[in-house]
Amino acid sequence: MKLTINGTTHEFEAAANMPLLWALRDILDIKGPKFGCGVSACGACTVLINGEPVRSCTYNVSDVEGEVTTIEGLPINGKLHAVQQAWLKHQVPQCGYCQSGQIMAAVALLNTISNPTDTDIDDAMTNLCRCGTYPKIKAAIKDAAAMLEVNR
Amino acid sequence: MSRLGTITRRSFMGLGVAATGGLAVGYYFYTKPFPNPLTAMAAEGDAVFNPYVKIAADNTITIIAPRAEMGQGVHTTLAALVAEELDVSLDQVNVEHGLPGKAYYNEAMMVEGGPFPFFDETFMAEATRGSMKVVSKFLALQMTGGSSATIDAFVKMREAGCAARLVLVAAAAEHWGVDAGTLRTSGGVITNHVNNETLTYGEISEAAAQLEPPSKLPLRPRSEWKTLGKSQPRVEGLDKVTGGRIFGIDVQLPDMLYGTVKISPRFGVGAVSVDKNAALKVAGVLDIIDIETTTGSGFGIIAENTWAAFQGADALEVKWATPDYPANTDGMKSMLDIAMATNSDFTLGKVGNVEKEFNNTDPENFFGAVYDAPYLAHTTMEPMNATAHFKDGKLEMWIGTQGPGLAQSTCAALLGIKTEDVTVNTTRMGGGFGRRGEVDVPLYAAAMAAKTGGRPIKVTWSREEDMRHDTYRPIATAQFRASLTDDGDITGLDVDIASPSILTSLLGRTFPSIPAGGTEKIVLEGAFDQPSTIPNRRYQAHIADLPVPIGFWRSVGNSFNGFFQESFIDEVAHVSGKDPLEFRLSMMNDEEHRPAREVLKKVAKMANWGGSLPAGKGQGIAHALSFGTWVAQVVQVDVTDDVVKIEKVWCAADLGLVLDPDNVKAQMMSGIVYGLSQALGQEITFSDHEVEQYNFYDFDAMRMHQCPEIVVELLENSHRMGGAGEPGTPPSTPALANAIYASTGKRIRSMPLSHAIDFA
Numbered sequence: 051m052k053l054t055i056n057g058t059t060h061e062f063e064a065a066a067n068m069p070l071l072w073a074l075r076d077i078l079d080i081k082g083p084k085f086g087c088g089v090s091a092c093g094a095c096t097v098l099i100n101g102e103p104v105r106s107c108t109y110n111v112s113d114v115e116g117e118v119t120t121i122e123g124l125p126i127n128g129k130l131h132a133v134q135q136a137w138l139k140h141q142v143p144q145c146g147y148c149q150s151g152q153i154m155a156a157v158a159l160l161n162t163i164s165n166p167t168d169t170d171i172d173d174a175m176t177n178l179c180r181c182g183t184y185p186k187i188k189a190a191i192k193d194a195a196a197m198l199e200v201n202r
Numbered sequence: 203m204s205r206l207g208t209i210t211r212r213s214f215m216g217l218g219v220a221a222t223g224g225l226a227v228g229y230y231f232y233t234k235p236f237p238n239p240l241t242a243m244a245a246e247g248d249a250v251f252n253p254y255v256k257i258a259a260d261n262t263i264t265i266i267a268p269r270a271e272m273g274q275g276v277h278t279t280l281a282a283l284v285a286e287e288l289d290v291s292l293d294q295v296n297v298e299h300g301l302p303g304k305a306y307y308n309e310a311m312m313v314e315g316g317p318f319p320f321f322d323e324t325f326m327a328e329a330t331r332g333s334m335k336v337v338s339k340f341l342a343l344q345m346t347g348g349s350s351a352t353i354d355a356f357v358k359m360r361e362a363g364c365a366a367r368l369v370l371v372a373a374a375a376e377h378w379g380v381d382a383g384t385l386r387t388s389g390g391v392i393t394n395h396v397n398n399e400t401l402t403y404g405e406i407s408e409a410a411a412q413l414e415p416p417s418k419l420p421l422r423p424r425s426e427w428k429t430l431g432k433s434q435p436r437v438e439g440l441d442k443v444t445g446g447r448i449f450g451i452d453v454q455l456p457d458m459l460y461g462t463v464k465i466s467p468r469f470g471v472g473a474v475s476v477d478k479n480a481a482l483k484v485a486g487v488l489d490i491i492d493i494e495t496t497t498g499s500g501f502g503i504i505a506e507n508t509w510a511a512f513q514g515a516d517a518l519e520v521k522w523a524t525p526d527y528p529a530n531t532d533g534m535k536s537m538l539d540i541a542m543a544t545n546s547d548f549t550l551g552k553v554g555n556v557e558k559e560f561n562n563t564d565p566e567n568f569f570g571a572v573y574d575a576p577y578l579a580h581t582t583m584e585p586m587n588a589t590a591h592f593k594d595g596k597l598e599m600w601i602g603t604q605g606p607g608l609a610q611s612t613c614a615a616l617l618g619i620k621t622e623d624v625t626v627n628t629t630r631m632g633g634g635f636g637r638r639g640e641v642d643v644p645l646y647a648a649a650m651a652a653k654t655g656g657r658p659i660k661v662t663w664s665r666e667e668d669m670r671h672d673t674y675r676p677i678a679t680a681q682f683r684a685s686l687t688d689d690g691d692i693t694g695l696d697v698d699i700a701s702p703s704i705l706t707s708l709l710g711r712t713f714p715s716i717p718a719g720g721t722e723k724i725v726l727e728g729a730f731d732q733p734s735t736i737p738n739r740r741y742q743a744h745i746a747d748l749p750v751p752i753g754f755w756r757s758v759g760n761s762f763n764g765f766f767q768e769s770f771i772d773e774v775a776h777v778s779g780k781d782p783l784e785f786r787l788s789m790m791n792d793e794e795h796r797p798a799r800e801v802l803k804k805v806a807k808m809a810n811w812g813g814s815l816p817a818g819k820g821q822g823i824a825h826a827l828s829f830g831t832w833v834a835q836v837v838q839v840d841v842t843d844d845v846v847k848i849e850k851v852w853c854a855a856d857l858g859l860v861l862d863p864d865n866v867k868a869q870m871m872s873g874i875v876y877g878l879s880q881a882l883g884q885e886i887t888f889s890d891h892e893v894e895q896y897n898f899y900d901f902d903a904m905r906m907h908q909c910p911e912i913v914v915e916l917l918e919n920s921h922r923m924g925g926a927g928e929p930g931t932p933p934s935t936p937a938l939a940n941a942i943y944a945s946t947g948k949r950i951r952s953m954p955l956s957h958a959i960d961f962a
Contacts, residue, residue, distance in 0.1 A: 055296065056729060056892045065485055065486070065510075068507075069509060071938075072507055072508055072509035076460060076506070076507040076508055076509070077507065079454055080447025081437040081445065081447045081452040081454070082444075082583070083310075083445070084449075084583075084632070085451065085585065086449070086583055086584075086585070086665065086898075087665040087897050087898050088425070088664060088666075088897075088899050089511070089664055089665070089898075089899065090896055091898035091899050091902075092583070094583060120445065121444065121445035122444070122445055124444075125444070128847070130443070130444070134443040137443040138435070138439055138440070138443055138807060141436060141439065141864065141868070142443075143273075143436070143439065143443065144273035144443035144584060144868060144872055145272055145273030145582075145584070145630075145631060145632050145633045145634075146273070146438070146441070146442030146443075146446075146632070147205075147450075147473070147583040147584045147632025148225065148583045148584075148632075149442055149448060150205070153443060164524070167511060169542050171906065172906050172907035173907075175906045175907075176905060176906065176907075178583070178898060178902075178903060179583070180581060180633050180635070180876070180903055181273045181580060181583075181633065181872045181875075182871055182872040182873075182874065182875025182876060182904070182909070183868075184875065184904075184905075184906045184909035185871065185909060185911065185912055186868075186871075187906070188906070196250065200908050
């Protein structure tokens, strides 16, 4: 099996029905995407495939066509993505476990809608957070949108 | 001498090592009776000052924050306590949890364990607190819980920083041959203004660690704090926005196997029969072992990867035995009703004479109501997991645990080895909420590690396994009855609360040899211990005998009693035609209740309480004192077409002393969301003796689109420091139920509220 992840091509053996999440975590040792539910209900495992957000815990590794981006692939030349910077600025994470998935979902949202409204955020950000960081996530997304606008 | 063995003996900067004999060097007086766990962790070249501080020659400063970092920011605040007195900034230090040790026992967690309200400073209450300190030192439990970490650390970790700084300065003074009082410290550098020379802490640390700190440690007054009292970025913040490998589930070891568990979904019983054939045929499944522990019985699936292990568990065919507890939730509720109908097990918070007052009250001047709350799961975002390596009679574990010492001792007992032959590495945690103090997770991993031929194994529970094998927030029900004056003021309050005992459940699975029983204030906490000047009161506990495993769920007994009592007070206010805020204020008149009055007045002002609202909107108010923190909240709802939207929550909290304002506000926000999540539909129910819920699709929590705007303000009127992690939760649910009543006239007395009304 061959996959391009964060710009690097990996060749590995995996059962065809293994979810992408477990191939990433257990076989390729890419630990950013987290296991939360295994049924696409929480979003902790969110990665991008060709820029689209995907819940990797239910996405068969053999079905992946295109480039996979995990949170490890977000920084460019060591510089954090605007969403990551905004997350730090707003001190969003508490336990932090869901935040890889939240950040990937937010990146995907901002790729589609550069200046999201509260409703856009509510619709796109369906990931679960048990620490209740939602208000900070919302504020950080708006801040990241502004940062990206300046850089555009 | 073992301590000295870890310190390099070579001379440094001509200072030499003064002490090589039996001198009790650099030993932190406070923890004298316990060995310093840091000694074993110190690398070559590290100078160990006390259980909390080590400094390497290259000026790498490590602070041990020996409490579970599960999202509450405790590593940042605890490190700030040391950094403040050590005179370094937080970005200069490494913060580690460290290895388990009795030196890190939690005294504060037990101090408020007696049956007294937080504000009670009578002789009995104070004497009990004193004896609880002794008990806590005797037990020496290193636990994170009860919102106690910062309270416990407040003096001892500042003293640790101070003691280290004083010997560093003393060693520098000796080096320069000057009086220590002439030297200044800042940012980990000691400056001699006479000769304009400087020494970093690292340069002098080896010599300094040999010196005895003074027995009296002059801690900085608050007015001179540089780090404490100010909001700090989290020490692990960068890891948490970059997918850092910091959680137990991220542990990766050479030659590691993977596994999962399939434990009996029927509590207290095991398998009648098992067919392993199909499971063993799953590609990647290597072995299936039997697990038999005090916390549960079942099977461990050992595999080449986690996915294979999960599939193996699904394919494992097991017939489980039938337990003797009720098969379904209705049967369990009947057990509560039976307990309620029986004489009470104990009474707390008795004031005046309720029976006499009731006998003297006109039958028309009574008001009563019955409330109930279900079992709840913790559902931490990171499912339960532990990694274990058993080789040559020694066990090493990597686990996100709130109780590393308990994991160590129970796993040693399981494997028949000595406690000191178990090493526990405590990782950061994807949520805890009370779940991660339990020993089931390490026990199962240890049992499996004993069957891998010496290879390490990471054992990850599926979400379904996690949901169905929790130590649940207990089911509870309450009967409130009040006698009223003709004006509607409460003259007597009689409260009966029925619930199973958390301590009985906990002791049974953790210390089976210790008998349980007696007064367990958990059942009544959040009710009997609230600020009240109602002249006649009585709170009676009725313990139901239900063997479903129950445990500590964020705010514990307060999580249901807060809902019960603050709903009832609101009901009486409306029955009496009084404003719910004014009604509350009129019943907390003592001087020691002032923090409650102040947070209520503050939150009312924040929410513009009593102001006019558009049709369909309503506000509800509630107050709860828990874990030493006074919290008042106003929830505002909008109800349109019979659907409730929680629009806004205002929160005023008084912790007495705030060490990190932004983090405390974040904890209040978190506690509110955690509390409100219950109301939206959370409940654990039973059929066929098993939990009916499996995953987030049938036990969900609040999502982004449901989350209100939350505003938090902090006050400091309280006489003693309170906790941060839990106190935001108890007032949230009654404030919501009271808001729904204000908007709709519908009173909901049963959780989850979603049974009676729809939420957006």
